[in-house]
Amino acid sequence: MLQSFCCPKPCPNSITKFISENPYLSLLETKCTSMKDLKKIHAQLIKTGLVKDIIAASRVLAFSASPAGDINYACSVFARIEHPNLFSWNIVIRAFSRSSNPEIAISLFVHMLVHSSVEPERLTYPSVFKAYAQLGLACYGRQLHGRVIKQGLDRDRFIRNTIIYMYVNCGFLSEAWLMFDEEMELDVVAWNSMVMGLAKCGEIDESRRLFDKMSLRNTVSWNSMISGYVRNGKFLEAMELFREMQGEKIRPSEFTMVSLLNAAACLGAITQGKWIHDYILNQNFELNPILVTAIVDMYCKCGDVEMALQVFRTFPEGGLSCWNAMILGLATNGCEREAIRLFSELESSSFEPDYVSFIGVLVACNHAGMVDRARLYFASMTEKYKIEPSIKHYSCMVDVLGNAGFLEEAEQLITNMSINGDVIIWGSLLSACRKHGNVEMAKRAAKRVIELDQAESSGYILMSNVYAANRQFEEANEQRLLIKEKQLEKEPGCSLIEVNGEVHEFVSGGRLHPQAKEIYSALNELKLILKHSGSW
Structure with missing residues (x-):
């Protein structure tokens, strides 16, 4: 008769002996590398009845919940364990906290508390805090923090790190600061979380202050600071920090390279972007879809479409995001027909266009003046691909119709949308009215722009331009005077x-x-x- 190890807790030596004495469990530990292998071993464990043992079941669960496994299969295995122990609960909660459904991890944790006799321990809590962080629910995670304090576990390093991560990831900086005492001996994980979370919330100078105070920095520290600079529009600072990183002889990761490529793209710095690309190749970085897409995007935004196409064609494993970057890059660099041809290639490939793909092809249609084709693409989104158009897709169509002079159709499209129009879409219609001299429609569009954003000056400026184009100079001057009266300031244009x-x-x-x-x-x-x- 098989022994159950639910309680008391078995010692490691007895578990090791138990596994070594059972050939199928030994295979699971040493030879199992895929779900195909696992299912064969699992079938034998079921056949022999060994699967009823908590150790055997938990080992099957551990593999199926790992990155090489199948989380749905893990869920099925877990559901068949009659009395799961803490080890099993921790495995499945951790697996779901890392998945695309972290809310299931929280549900499992609550179920464990309410419906089982198993009590959570220090290894349980980090996964639950990570799940709250993923969901942006620090307001609920704060309640769990209270439970941790009552249990006297708030000083535990792993738990403290995940609590800090949860707070900063959700923008609860004051709560994070209470957990983060600079005078206390904290590890690099806590420091990295704080550097990343201040950067994410726009506190980039404070983030750099913490970064400079770190006694020990790893690659994640440098990545967090560099990506923080890029996220906050400080592209030159990101480049300079990378030079410092090289001086410290710290090897960057692919995430560092993606951030630097984004910085070069936003700066339009083709020389620096090309150097980064060469560095990636010389340092033998794995060219995964994210990195390839960033390279293609950089070349497109720097205007070197030929090089972007060369990279795109060389690495077909770039994925859908790479197709999208290339289509949009062609569309915005005067290669509209090539963009449309590439979209047709995408439709015939193993990938299926998504909402970003359609933004790219609609931009191409707009620049090429292809109104009928744009109408067909817009219709195919819902009819063929079941994609609900977003405000960005509607804005693209308004641009297409407005630039071609179909103003009534453009206005009707806005008013019949299932979503509310924003300043950008009404501004697009207003610009089209200026181009085609439709003063009455321009008044309606300007009214909507001003209603949607009282501090926005573009409605008055564009309306003034409409009047001026129709030689109604007195009315044009009135619009300019309104800007001064309301003390509205137009943000100055910037170019690099x-x-x-x-x-x-x-x-x-x-x-x-x-x-x-x-x-x-x-x-x-x-x-x-x-x-x-x-x-x-």
Whole structure:
């Protein structure tokens, strides 16, 4: 008769002996590498009745809940364990906390508390806090934190780290600070969580202060700080920090490279982007779909479509996100017909277009003036692919119709949407009205823009331009006066250009560039040349 090990807790030596004496369990421990192997062994355990033993069942559960396993199979195994012990509960809770359904981990934890005699221990709580972090539910995780304090486990390093991670991941910075005492001896995981969570919430300077105070930094520390800079639009700082990282002889990960590629893309710094690409190849990084997509996206945003296509064609395993980046890159770089052809290739491939794919192809149709084709694509989203259009898809269609002069159809599309229009979509219609001189519709669109955002000046500016284009200068001037009366400020435009490997930033009307005098002098000369040639 098989012995049950529910309680008392078996010692490690007895478990090892038990496994070694059972050939199928030994196979599971040493030879099982896939779910196919596991199912064969599991079948034998069922046949021999050994599966009823808690040790055997928990070992099957452990593999099926691992990254090499199948979480649904694990759930089925767990459901058949008559009296799961703490080890089994911890396995299945941890597996679901890492899955796309972390709410199941929380449900299992609650079920364990209410319907079983098993009490959670220090290894149980980190998984539950991670699940709350995944779901953004620190408000509920805070209650579990209270339970941990009552049990005297709040000083446990692993539990403390996951509580800090939960709070910062959910934006509860004040609660995180209470847990994070800089004078206390904390490990690098806690520091990394704080660096990442201040960066995520826009506290990038505070994040850098903590980063500089760290006595020990690992690759995750550097990744968190570099990605934080990129997330907060500090692209040059990200590049500079990477140079420091190299000086410290710390090997970056693929996540570092993705952040740097994004920085180069946003700066339009093709020289630096190309250097990063070469570095990736020279350092033999694994070219996974995320990294390949970032490389393609960087080349597209820096205007080198040919290089982007070369990378895209060389690595077909780039995945759907890579297809989407390439389609949108072609569409925004004057290669609209190539973008549409690539979308057709996508439809014939092993992948299926998603909502991002359709944004790319609709942008291509807009730039190419292909109204009928855009209508067909927009209809196929719901009819063929069962994709519900988002506000971005509607905005693309309004652009397509508005630019082509189908203003009534564009306005009707907005008013008949199942979702509420935003400032961007009404602004698109207003811009189209300006282009085609429809003053009455422009008034309606401007009214909606102003209603949706009282602090937005674009409605008044565009309406002023509409009046001016129709030689209604008095009305145009009234719109400009309203901007001054309401003290609305238009955010100045900004552009970036790379010259000899150095990125230069220019703000509309700005004169802070060290060569501003020479630049404005050259612009004035250019104006004179254009006027003389009759082009001004």
